[in-house]
Amino acid sequence: MTSQTAPPPVEDERRTPRRQLPRLVVGGRDVTSGVGFVVALVLLVVLAAVTTENFLTEQNLTNLLRQMVTVGLLAYGMLVVILTAGIDLSVGSVVAFSGIVSAGLVADLPIPLALAVGVAAGIGFGLVNGLLIAGFDLAPFVVTLAALTTIRGLAFVYSEVPIAPEDPGFFTLGTALAGPIPVPTLIMIGVFVVGGIFLTRTPAGRAIVAIGGNRETVRLAGISVKKHLVLAYTISGTCAGLAGVILASRVGIAQPSVGVAFELDAIAACVIGGASLAGGRGSVRATLGGVIVLSLINNLLNLHGVQSFWQQVLKGLIIIAVIIVQRRSMGERA
Amino acid sequence: MTSQTAPPPVEDERRTPRRQLPRLVVGGRDVTSGVGFVVALVLLVVLAAVTTENFLTEQNLTNLLRQMVTVGLLAYGMLVVILTAGIDLSVGSVVAFSGIVSAGLVADLPIPLALAVGVAAGIGFGLVNGLLIAGFDLAPFVVTLAALTTIRGLAFVYSEVPIAPEDPGFFTLGTALAGPIPVPTLIMIGVFVVGGIFLTRTPAGRAIVAIGGNRETVRLAGISVKKHLVLAYTISGTCAGLAGVILASRVGIAQPSVGVAFELDAIAACVIGGASLAGGRGSVRATLGGVIVLSLINNLLNLHGVQSFWQQVLKGLIIIAVIIVQRRSMGERA
Amino acid sequence: SDDSGNTSGEGGEGGDYTVGVANFTLGGPYFNGMDTAIRAQAEERGVEAISTDANGDAAKLASDVEDLISRGVDAVIISGGPLESAPAVLNSLDAAGIPVVLVDRQFQTGEYTSWLGPDNERIGVQDGEFIAEYLPDGGKVGVIKGGPADNSIGLARTEGFLSVIGADPRFEVVEAPDFGGWGSDGGLTVMENLLASHPDLVAVFCENDAMCLGAQRAIENAGLSDQIVLAGVDGQLEALEAIAAGSNYVVTGLNSADEIGRLGLDRALDILEGEDVEKDTVVDSPQITQENAQEHIDRLNEITSGS
Amino acid sequence: MTLRIRGVRKSFGQVEVLHGIDLLAEKGEVLAVVGANGAGKSTLIKILAGAQPASEGELWLDGERLDLRSPHDAHEAGIRTVYQELTLVPELTVTENLLIGSLPRRAGLIDWAAAHRRAQELLDELGFGAVRATTKAGRLSVARQQMVEIAKALVSEPKVLVLDEPSAVLAGSDLDSLFALVRRLQERGVIVIYISHRLAEVAALANSIVVIRDGTVVATTTPAETDESELIALMAGRRLERIYPDRRPAAGDTVLSVRGLTRAGEFEDVSFELRAGEIVGLFGLVGAGRSELAHCLFGDTRPDGGSVRLDGAELQPDGPRAAIRSGLALVTEDRKRTGIVASMTVRDNIALATMRATMRGPLIDGARQGARVAGMVRRFDIRPAHSAAMRIDRLSGGNQQKAILAKWLLAGPRVLILDEPTRGVDMATRVDIYRTVDELARSGCTVLLISSDLTEVIGATDRVLVMHDGRIAGELDSAGATEDQVLARSIGEAAA
Ligand SMILES: Nc1ncnc2c1ncn2[C@@H]1O[C@H](COP(=O)(O)OP(=O)(O)OP(=O)(O)O)[C@@H](O)[C@H]1O
Numbered sequence A, B: 001m002t003s004q005t006a007p008p009p010v011e012d013e014r015r016t017p018r019r020q021l022p023r024l025v026v027g028g029r030d031v032t033s034g035v036g037f038v039v040a041l042v043l044l045v046v047l048a049a050v051t052t053e054n055f056l057t058e059q060n061l062t063n064l065l066r067q068m069v070t071v072g073l074l075a076y077g078m079l080v081v082i083l084t085a086g087i088d089l090s091v092g093s094v095v096a097f098s099g100i101v102s103a104g105l106v107a108d109l110p111i112p113l114a115l116a117v118g119v120a121a122g123i124g125f126g127l128v129n130g131l132l133i134a135g136f137d138l139a140p141f142v143v144t145l146a147a148l149t150t151i152r153g154l155a156f157v158y159s160e161v162p163i164a165p166e167d168p169g170f171f172t173l174g175t176a177l178a179g180p181i182p183v184p185t186l187i188m189i190g191v192f193v194v195g196g197i198f199l200t201r202t203p204a205g206r207a208i209v210a211i212g213g214n215r216e217t218v219r220l221a222g223i224s225v226k227k228h229l230v231l232a233y234t235i236s237g238t239c240a241g242l243a244g245v246i247l248a249s250r251v252g253i254a255q256p257s258v259g260v261a262f263e264l265d266a267i268a269a270c271v272i273g274g275a276s277l278a279g280g281r282g283s284v285r286a287t288l289g290g291v292i293v294l295s296l297i298n299n300l301l302n303l304h305g306v307q308s309f310w311q312q313v314l315k316g317l318i319i320i321a322v323i324i325v326q327r328r329s330m331g332e333r334a
Numbered sequence C: 001s002d003d004s005g006n007t008s009g010e011g012g013e014g015g016d017y018t019v020g021v022a023n024f025t026l027g028g029p030y031f032n033g034m035d036t037a038i039r040a041q042a043e044e045r046g047v048e049a050i051s052t053d054a055n056g057d058a059a060k061l062a063s064d065v066e067d068l069i070s071r072g073v074d075a076v077i078i079s080g081g082p083l084e085s086a087p088a089v090l091n092s093l094d095a096a097g098i099p100v101v102l103v104d105r106q107f108q109t110g111e112y113t114s115w116l117g118p119d120n121e122r123i124g125v126q127d128g129e130f131i132a133e134y135l136p137d138g139g140k141v142g143v144i145k146g147g148p149a150d151n152s153i154g155l156a157r158t159e160g161f162l163s164v165i166g167a168d169p170r171f172e173v174v175e176a177p178d179f180g181g182w183g184s185d186g187g188l189t190v191m192e193n194l195l196a197s198h199p200d201l202v203a204v205f206c207e208n209d210a211m212c213l214g215a216q217r218a219i220e221n222a223g224l225s226d227q228i229v230l231a232g233v234d235g236q237l238e239a240l241e242a243i244a245a246g247s248n249y250v251v252t253g254l255n256s257a258d259e260i261g262r263l264g265l266d267r268a269l270d271i272l273e274g275e276d277v278e279k280d281t282v283v284d285s286p287q288i289t290q291e292n293a294q295e296h297i298d299r300l301n302e303i304t305s306g307s
Numbered sequence D: 001m002t003l004r005i006r007g008v009r010k011s012f013g014q015v016e017v018l019h020g021i022d023l024l025a026e027k028g029e030v031l032a033v034v035g036a037n038g039a040g041k042s043t044l045i046k047i048l049a050g051a052q053p054a055s056e057g058e059l060w061l062d063g064e065r066l067d068l069r070s071p072h073d074a075h076e077a078g079i080r081t082v083y084q085e086l087t088l089v090p091e092l093t094v095t096e097n098l099l100i101g102s103l104p105r106r107a108g109l110i111d112w113a114a115a116h117r118r119a120q121e122l123l124d125e126l127g128f129g130a131v132r133a134t135t136k137a138g139r140l141s142v143a144r145q146q147m148v149e150i151a152k153a154l155v156s157e158p159k160v161l162v163l164d165e166p167s168a169v170l171a172g173s174d175l176d177s178l179f180a181l182v183r184r185l186q187e188r189g190v191i192v193i194y195i196s197h198r199l200a201e202v203a204a205l206a207n208s209i210v211v212i213r214d215g216t217v218v219a220t221t222t223p224a225e226t227d228e229s230e231l232i233a234l235m236a237g238r239r240l241e242r243i244y245p246d247r248r249p250a251a252g253d254t255v256l257s258v259r260g261l262t263r264a265g266e267f268e269d270v271s272f273e274l275r276a277g278e279i280v281g282l283f284g285l286v287g288a289g290r291s292e293l294a295h296c297l298f299g300d301t302r303p304d305g306g307s308v309r310l311d312g313a314e315l316q317p318d319g320p321r322a323a324i325r326s327g328l329a330l331v332t333e334d335r336k337r338t339g340i341v342a343s344m345t346v347r348d349n350i351a352l353a354t355m356r357a358t359m360r361g362p363l364i365d366g367a368r369q370g371a372r373v374a375g376m377v378r379r380f381d382i383r384p385a386h387s388a389a390m391r392i393d394r395l396s397g398g399n400q401q402k403a404i405l406a407k408w409l410l411a412g413p414r415v416l417i418l419d420e421p422t423r424g425v426d427m428a429t430r431v432d433i434y435r436t437v438d439e440l441a442r443s444g445c446t447v448l449l450i451s452s453d454l455t456e457v458i459g460a461t462d463r464v465l466v467m468h469d470g471r472i473a474g475e476l477d478s479a480g481a482t483e484d485q486v487l488a489r490s491i492g493e494a495a496a
């Protein structure tokens, strides 16, 4: 489950010397690390199902599906950036900006167009981040931290107060259901599927993965590192824009202050899924797994009615437990 | 100014063949990058002094000195962790916990002891972070993110409401002046001086720097990587504990909610100072420079009475401008 | 409700209800106090209360409410903090047929069952009137806001204050350019910066007491305690003590989390019992000065020792 | 078709490292470039590869002036380069590393099945069939990574192929495949620029030889016109009296005694003894298990069975730290990954293992440490002479290697394990290293010299252990041994 961005069959030749658990090989692929992760997930689900009576209700499962959309979308974009050994701290602010702009434009534009402008804003911010980082060879952390601040400011410049469009059509995107499954969840799954194909099966996707592994090599192979860095940040911006628009539509009101610290959850999802902040390593499926783990933890604690502060205490401890389980089953660093 | 932990002259050209500025060499050392940084700093100071009438007042300069203490202390600890190629996201929560615990204990313990317990709490949290990261070989990002959540929760568990000790002795540490200079600022400077010596002149400090460069080489040189990782996180925790205690003493009221997003400023200071999140590169003096730059930007915007969200917009843009200036004068990535 | 785990007061006077409390944030003493009060009152009335904390994230608030619905709560109390509205939340509660009581924050959009809260603008007006009278010679008055800019509670308070002071020709108003973030540390820093540009202030109004306490310290550090008086909002214990002690902290407006929280739970139960309730209830916000501060301190201590 | 390099100069900061290089190579020619470590060979080829711009000078290919602004330009011009340092992306498969710019697509998407097939065909065709295309590059041994590097340069046939020390990590049949490959390319009219420190190889392969010393071409010659000792003299600027030191006096008592040491899948039932003051060679083909054995002796990995005794006392496999305390030292074979800390100075690297040796109170005594390091820089003639304060990765490979040796010498080991210590090291430097090792042995230190260089493993040692497929396949006295005898045992042909 952790290695599909470095495409299919991978034979391990070199042994990882100490602390070695028996490895599980299925169809020539070492799936041990994936299994460890799935074990952690299943444990959480079982825990939730056994200890609470409401976990397996349709209502709750629908909630779960809905709740993971924002972090999920951000996490995919973040993964792409992390694969290049970068980071995008600005996503939370982009969520706010895209949301408020599209909500603001509902008054003047047809709804689909207003939403599209919101997403376009995300694309634009991602592009600027990418151009600054690649063009001036700046550290992604500082550039996107500065962007976090600037874009948040711009969201307030656009509107100091929250905007709640009156046209109920604005809510459709965020609240519609396709059968039992919320439409935003389907969009998120679509992003992961298409995004997974992008990273594993297209030259641009492969270039992004390779840049994080060894950018000098990529440059020497005659592939433009800059172009692909810009692309990566643009993808992250796009996901954030999409997340912002969907969130505003779901909540029904766009606030310029929304989305603070979203970047941390998105990064956490990637890293829980085994991505390395040093770049080159990370998996789309495992990132989705990370998103699900985070959502499950929140849901579990809420269903148990754990008191807020103890929730925080437990949430941190559970995350540590999850990555220890995962780490133990993996050869490499989690 | 930027290279003393990876000591003196760095003849660097490898990566940026074009776009080369003339380099300034003093006494055999290439000081160009330091100069670029100092230029950015001086520019900011001149800008502040020329465009506002209050910048050079004693009151304002004292404010500046006082306000940089928290970020400064956190930034030193963060630098140590970043040098090992790690990160410590938990510092903001530790600030809150240490502050509220020491304020809470003032009722029962002599003040110095209460403050010491606050710092000790920071040491303890840092130790646990380090043990988890080194002992289980876990990703620092997730471990310290989990710690961020857990410790914040614990701060609220300790006291949901702010604690304001009545004994005025509690305020001494945070508000005392030594001549025109606030005592907390002197403490911060002390930390940077001692911390600088630690990193450049002690075996443990050199080991920490080396681990970030190549931990395998360090391990094979018979140096315990784990021990030094634990040490690095413990130092960061200690700095955070100290910062928390000083902040509580300065404000006079300890709040469990204080310190949100402090980690971002601390990291930004390090990276503005040229540290690399990939580890092995970073400088104590330049980090202090980064702290000063951040404080100056805030101060400048406040003195100009720039409105809050325009402040955010400008702050981001100025940070980008600073790192572009700095990058242009440096061989390596800023 | 058929919910398990009704730990206390089985069959008590409140009936066998479970009430969900959705907090937008618990990151401040006021909101925290609200949550505590609701739960304390629930215990007294023998019903179960389950609270959640959205950490200031509107989307998480929505999820939390969905989780509460999943848990089968009978009513939901939303402590919305600075949240302007949450139509989706209200809609899903409406769809589930669950009554909603808003405490403190009245949402601008969406349908709720009932609201209880302070009149924030009114508190600001009270503070303004007090300062106008306290400083007959007028002068320069600073305003410290909590932020962010979309925080309507703060906006209402400042608006109220300025409707008096801003309109009075004896006074000049300077707003601190940056926000204090509703905490004492922020209040301290903002005040320090404000003093660097405006050492000649005669009064400062803060959107809450926590910030005012920090500002008071900055003023003290600058040796200006004799020159500048402070006006806050909320009735935080430390502020009351400062007022009672006759310091330069001269006034605040009580915005009692405890009272509103308890009333909120009662209101929820009344609705569940099918009683006819008032839709909107403004909870009184008495002005607190040195004269009556001790009274309020005693009351507060009674509450905390009682629970 | 002609490749012409004219008046190429290159400066790093104030320092000029190439002072006007002129070269000429014709179609189908193998042009060898030789020179001491730091002479500027790699710098020259980086310019040819478009990876670094020349400060001055011209490049002409096929009568056209080349303006190489990036590696991409060089690719377009038909110039392919295999760099001295490995450049694979460790997380990606061999297939992807090979075809990174040209992965086959179907319907817009990469066709992985076809890609793996093509990559494997290419490897097989080049004689590197031992490498599986589906493996992650990072999991390959250094030798196999090098094969992939070479294959990568040949994905589409180049006009000019530049090989910067391609043979440094190869041995035995792999080396033969490489030579065969070069000859095939030569027949097809490719210009091959071949850089190597192994002069025998150069003599066998090259049509012409260019000698570079300190950034200047000092001679252009052919294998027929010259011999090894003359080349060495040209490179070093002085005549080397002899390459290997005299035989050492008879060895002393047993110091290290290995009994039945086994690590499943790596080596089995390895037994031997090392005596005080002797140098023992350990020869084997790639994958024979020598490096694994070295790491195990050093306490870096735990054996599944067997024992290691030092001075009669059992050595507990408690990690490198304990091993170093007991007096062991290991110079690893992968300089970049486990030898240096690239981000630190030469001084920090040399002092790394012995920081506590120069303390004054709680602090490192900078002056004393500096003096110790300076002593080592002088003793090993690490260049440039002021390099102590330079980042170590700015040094040429050979000089980095000397610095690593210096690091361990400072620790004063009783048993020194050297894993391919002369890989990529020029002859003059090798002689320095042999001399230093000899001095060490004479002072009582025991040396285990792992090498894939037959001449060296016989010439520089007292006896040779030969490993084959994880087992000790023979032991020979260096004085009488021939290269054929050693080689035969390494491929399992002769009994021990
Ligand atoms: N980026 C750089 N900055 C400064 N000096 C450099 C840089 N790269 C190479 N040099 C210097 O240029 C000189 C030539 O180095 P180069 O790597 O070309 O040598 P080489 O002949 O390939 O040596 P080797 O045989 O050891 O590989 C050396 O003195 C080296 O230290």
Ligand SMILES: Nc1ncnc2c1ncn2[C@@H]1O[C@H](COP(=O)(O)OP(=O)(O)OP(=O)(O)O)[C@@H](O)[C@H]1O
Residues within 6 Å of the ligand: A012, A013, A014, A015, D138, D139, D140, D141, D142, D143, D265, D266, D284, D285, D286, D287, D288, D289, D290, D291, D292, D293, D333, D452
């Ligand atoms: N990266 C690797 N991937 C797969 N197998 C490996 C790898 N490295 C070593 N091996 C296996 O381990 C055994 C010993 O390899 P090792 O590299 O120690 O040999 P060596 O004699 O030291 O050769 P070298 O000349 O490469 O140092 C062989 O069976 C080899 O196939």
Ligand SMILES: [Mg+2]
Residues within 6 Å of the ligand: D041, D042, D043, D084, D164, D396, D397
């Ligand atoms: Mg070279």
Ligand SMILES: [Mg+2]
Residues within 6 Å of the ligand: D290, D291, D292, D333, D419
């Ligand atoms: Mg080997």
